[in-house]
Amino acid sequence: MVDxxxxxLRIGVLALLYLFVWRIARTAIRDVRGSAESMILSPGHGxxxxxxxxxxxxxxxxxxxxxxxxxxxxxxVLDADEVLLGRDPSAAAMLEGDTFxxxxxxxxxxxxxxxxxxxxxxxNGTFVNGERISxxxxxxxxxxxxxxxxxxxxxxxxxx
Amino acid sequence: xxxxxxGQRVSxxxxxxxxxxxxxxxxxxxxxxxxxxxxxxxxxxxxxxxxASDPLIAAGLFAAAYLSAHIVMRAALPxxxxxxxxxxxxxTAIGLIEIYRISPQLARDQGVWILVGLALFIAVVVAFxxxxxxxELRYTCGALAVVxxxxxxxxxxxxxxxxxxxxxxxxxxxxxxxxxILLVVFLAAYLRERREVLAAPVRQVLGxxxxxxxxxxxxxxxxxxxxxxxxxxxxxxTSLLFYxxxxxxxxxxxxxxxxxxxxxxxxxxxxxxxxxxxxxVQGRIDGWLNPxxxxxxxxxxxxxxxxxxxxxxxxxxxxxxRGLILNSSGDTIIPFAQTDFIFSVIANELGxxxxxxxxxxxxxxxxxxxxxATTADDGFSKLLAAGLATAVAFQAFVIVGGILRLLPLTxxxxxxxxxxxxxxxxxxxxxxxxxxxSQRANRERA
Numbered sequence: 350m351v352d353x354x355x356x357x358l359r360i361g362v363l364a365l366l367y368l369f370v371w372r373i374a375r376t377a378i379r380d381v382r383g384s385a386e387s388m389i390l391s392p393g394h395g396x397x398x399x400x401x402x403x404x405x406x407x408x409x410x411x412x413x414x415x416x417x418x419x420x421x422x423x424x425x426v427l428d429a430d431e432v433l434l435g436r437d438p439s440a441a442a443m444l445e446g447d448t449f450x451x452x453x454x455x456x457x458x459x460x461x462x463x464x465x466x467x468x469x470x471x472x473n474g475t476f477v478n479g480e481r482i483s484x485x486x487x488x489x490x491x492x493x494x495x496x497x498x499x500x501x502x503x504x505x506x507x508x509x
Numbered sequence: 510x511x512x513x514x515x516g517q518r519v520s521x522x523x524x525x526x527x528x529x530x531x532x533x534x535x536x537x538x539x540x541x542x543x544x545x546x547x548x549x550x551x552x553x554x555x556x557x558x559x560x561a562s563d564p565l566i567a568a569g570l571f572a573a574a575y576l577s578a579h580i581v582m583r584a585a586l587p588x589x590x591x592x593x594x595x596x597x598x599x600x601t602a603i604g605l606i607e608i609y610r611i612s613p614q615l616a617r618d619q620g621v622w623i624l625v626g627l628a629l630f631i632a633v634v635v636a637f638x639x640x641x642x643x644x645e646l647r648y649t650c651g652a653l654a655v656v657x658x659x660x661x662x663x664x665x666x667x668x669x670x671x672x673x674x675x676x677x678x679x680x681x682x683x684x685x686x687x688x689x690i691l692l693v694v695f696l697a698a699y700l701r702e703r704r705e706v707l708a709a710p711v712r713q714v715l716g717x718x719x720x721x722x723x724x725x726x727x728x729x730x731x732x733x734x735x736x737x738x739x740x741x742x743x744x745x746x747t748s749l750l751f752y753x754x755x756x757x758x759x760x761x762x763x764x765x766x767x768x769x770x771x772x773x774x775x776x777x778x779x780x781x782x783x784x785x786x787x788x789x790v791q792g793r794i795d796g797w798l799n800p801x802x803x804x805x806x807x808x809x810x811x812x813x814x815x816x817x818x819x820x821x822x823x824x825x826x827x828x829x830x831r832g833l834i835l836n837s838s839g840d841t842i843i844p845f846a847q848t849d850f851i852f853s854v855i856a857n858e859l860g861x862x863x864x865x866x867x868x869x870x871x872x873x874x875x876x877x878x879x880x881x882a883t884t885a886d887d888g889f890s891k892l893l894a895a896g897l898a899t900a901v902a903f904q905a906f907v908i909v910g911g912i913l914r915l916l917p918l919t920x921x922x923x924x925x926x927x928x929x930x931x932x933x934x935x936x937x938x939x940x941x942x943x944x945x946x947s948q949r950a951n952r953e954r955a
Contacts, residue, residue, distance in 0.1 A: 351554060351555075351558050351559075354554060355551055355554055355555055355828055355829065355830070355831070356828070358547050358548075358550060358551035358554070358829065359551060359826075359828045359829060359859075361547050362544055362547045362548050362551065362829070362859075363825075363859065363862055363863060363866070365540060365543055365544045365547065366544060366599070366863070366866045367866060368540065369537065369540050369541065369544065369595070369599055370866055370869045370870065370873065372537065372540070373537070373592050373595075373596070373873050374869075374873065376592075377873070377876060387883065388761055388879060388882040388883040388885075388891050388894075388895055389760075389761055389764040390701075390704055390761060390762050390763075390764070390888050390891060390892070
């Protein structure tokens with residue numbers, strides 16, 4: 350009688366113990382499938398920093414291959430949603446001194462990593478691969494973009 | 510701020526009964542109490558061969574204490590983690606049952622310590638409900654940690670070779686258990702301030718960014734301190750525990766493995782050197798590597814008896830009250846089984862299946878701790894939770910590793926399970942702090 354009771358208690362305790370472990374462990378499975386957060390604090394993270402918005406990857410850059418006003422080999426990095434080309438001081442690619450360029454000449458939209466270029470009603474036009482564009486035109490890697498005397502090749506990647 | 514205020518309003522309006530996390534906690538505590546009652550009844554039945562009311566009274570007291578802690582949680586930390594408290598309940602219950610198996614007198618003492626521990630748990634929960642208050646006490650905590658460690662080295666009594674205890678008013682206290690928590694609090698506050706300079710490399714050597722030497726100085730001081738502890742306390746486990754906690758927190762602060770690698774390398778070099786000057790450490794190492802040379806010798810008797818005891822348990826164990834734990838005169842076969850070798854006693858009576866469950870419980874506790882660190886939204890809380898989780902998990906690892914001869918044997922206790930007032934109360938304080946961090950993180954998310 351005592352032996353049976355002891356056997357029962359022993360099995361009961363082990364079963365309850367594993368039931369307990371299982372009830373907690375199954376939430377661990379949910380956790381693993383869920384978010385991939387980290388407890389590592391690296392500089393700029395954590396306490397005082399505001400929730401950091403992940404910096405967008407640059408969509409690429411425009412490498413200058415010929416220009417009267419920009420050094421050859423310079424690059425216009427497409428790291429903003431909209432990159433303005435023109436003589437205007439607010440333009441990201443400032444082409445001051447090139448009389449064939451309008452103040453607000455062309456706009457490169459670099460959203461989602463696939464940039465497009467549109468002419469903003471410039472006097473002398475914007476050219477992609479030698480053809481004057483009239484509508485928003487997609488840029489593919491290797492395409493040549495011409496604004497005034499400046500010719501630039503679009504390439505992906507590039508450091509910010 | 511707005512989110513916090515909104516969370517506050519929600520938690521006030523939904524009252525004390527409709528708290529999903531707390532209800533889950535209650536369900537698991539009830540399960541833990543069922544384990545406790547069945548275990549006590551089994552040991553008592555095996556001893557007296559008939560049912561008596563004693564174990565029910567003991568289990569009732571245990572239940573009352575845990576349910577009080579749970580009620581305080583409902584009021585003070587409504588959104589905190591649901592699993593930490595029940596896991597501690599099962600661990601303390603298993604420990605208490607096996608201590609009761611060894612000696613009802615020891616179990617009575619341990620029962621009192623569990624009540625004191627839960628009282629401390631409640632006090633910490635109430636006092637540091639706003640965990641940021643603790644950050645203001647960082648220098649107090651750091652100074653107290655150093656004082657406690659110096660006291661241990663200066664006034665400590667040697668038990669079983671290691672100098673980890675001091676005697677105060679008839680009680681044996683293990684100050685290292687409390688110093689550990691205070692050190693984690695201090696390091697969390699310190700590293701939150703300094704992590705940026707620690708993380709930023711100033712020059713490259715072989716493609717690895719090396720931080721400025723003066724910022725690495727605290728790391729060198731810490732490794733020096735750990736080695737002093739090693740020699741002064743004659744205990745590899747304690748010094749390794751303190752050092753690993755610090756390294757883990759530095760890693761969490763900087764995300765740089767370089768510190769971990771360099772730190773462990775430094776410790777290994779230092780420990781090798783310490784072995785040359787401190788022959789008593791060498792004794793521990795010999796007892797670890799080859800205890801069979803002389804089973805009766807002081808170095809090896811404890812560990813060899815423990816191995817026999819574990820082997821005797823087999824896969825399913827001898828059953829509660831049926832294991833070969835005590836000799837004919839009523840003493841434990843393994844000296845100091847209730848503190849150092851409680852794991853072997855569990856292995857004997859519950860077998861491989863039982864100790865696997867215990868190890869799983871530590872794994873779950875560590876996972877909850879690191880999960881809390883992950884969800885915490887400020888640097889201090891993250892570091893604190895990660896440090897405390899490391900402390901419990903690594904301590905369990907070191908002592909179980911020592912018993913299974915993966916590591917040299919140490920004088921550390923198995924958290925929540927081992928007999929001992931310092932260990933039990935300190936671990937309840939750790940659980941309380943983890944839950945305070947968790948409350949803040951979960952409330953911001955709610």
